[in-house]
Amino acid sequence: xxxxxxxxxxxxxxxxxxxxxxxxxxxxxxxxxxxxxxxxxxxxxxxxxxxxxxxxxxxxxxxxxxxxxxxxxxxxxxxxxxxxxxxxxxxxxxxxxxxxxxxxxxxxxxxxxx
Amino acid sequence: xxxxxxxxxxxxxxxxxxxxxxxxxxxxxxxxxxxxxxxxxxxxxxxxxxxxxxxxxxxxxxxxxxxxxxxxxxxxxxxxxxxxxxxxxxxxxxxxxxxxxxxxxxxxxxxxxxxx
Numbered sequence: 218x219x220x221x222x223x224x225x226x227x228x229x230x231x232x233x234x235x236x237x238x239x240x241x242x243x244x245x246x247x248x249x250x251x252x253x254x255x256x257x258x259x260x261x262x263x264x265x266x267x268x269x270x271x272x273x274x275x276x277x278x279x280x281x282x283x284x285x286x287x288x289x290x291x292x293x294x295x296x297x298x299x300x301x302x303x304x305x306x307x308x309x310x311x312x313x314x315x316x317x318x319x320x321x322x323x324x325x326x327x328x329x330x331x
Numbered sequence: 332x333x334x335x336x337x338x339x340x341x342x343x344x345x346x347x348x349x350x351x352x353x354x355x356x357x358x359x360x361x362x363x364x365x366x367x368x369x370x371x372x373x374x375x376x377x378x379x380x381x382x383x384x385x386x387x388x389x390x391x392x393x394x395x396x397x398x399x400x401x402x403x404x405x406x407x408x409x410x411x412x413x414x415x416x417x418x419x420x421x422x423x424x425x426x427x428x429x430x431x432x433x434x435x436x437x438x439x440x441x442x443x444x445x446x447x
């Protein structure tokens with residue numbers, strides 16, 4: 218049971234470099250999400266994709282772009298990394314069926330930007 | 332906009348004792364869902380318990396239970412018989428949105444320490 222898989226787990230970048238974080242889920246979920254987690258601030262939504270072919274901004278989208286490649290995959294791109302983007306990034310997915318559907322999370326990517 | 336507040340940045344509990352973590356939220360919606368997640372040092376996000384707002388009965392999962400007070404917009408987590416493995420960050424989350432466009436809003440978390 219893979220669930221939600223994120224790659225890489227760790228990455229160090231220099232300011233100005235670009236990078237794409239990959240996320241894939243095997244639960245046939247329609248919705249996928251990208252969060253960042255910073256100390257004392259909980260999880261903040263960067264972008265989400267309610268279904269294949271759609272993406273929407275979350276609370277903190279500046280400096281990021283996303284691509285919903287297909288139903289399984291949702292990538293997050295940093296075009297020109299900045300030290301303020303040092304964080305732990307989580308990808309999550311959820312079902313849109315009625316009921317208390319929780320999110321399922323990947324193991325996170327620790328990203329450091331020097 | 333909906334908000335979720337966890338006012339206790341850190342809590343401590345003796346092993347085998349009971350602890351309650353607080354969560355309040357603000358919303359104008361009448362139908363919604365609430366969740367508690369546990370994040371141990373491994374960084375994984377693990378679902379602990381969930382509650383449907385239309386259900387008056389409080390959810391329970393083994394040693395974990397909630398005190399859901401809809402009018403007060405309060406959703407606290409009670410951990411009974413605390414174990415060393417319960418030490419973690421705990422996040423309260425609210426699910427908003429219409430079918431197909433759900434968003435989840437998280438509190439800032441409470442770090443739980445379990446003392447042997």
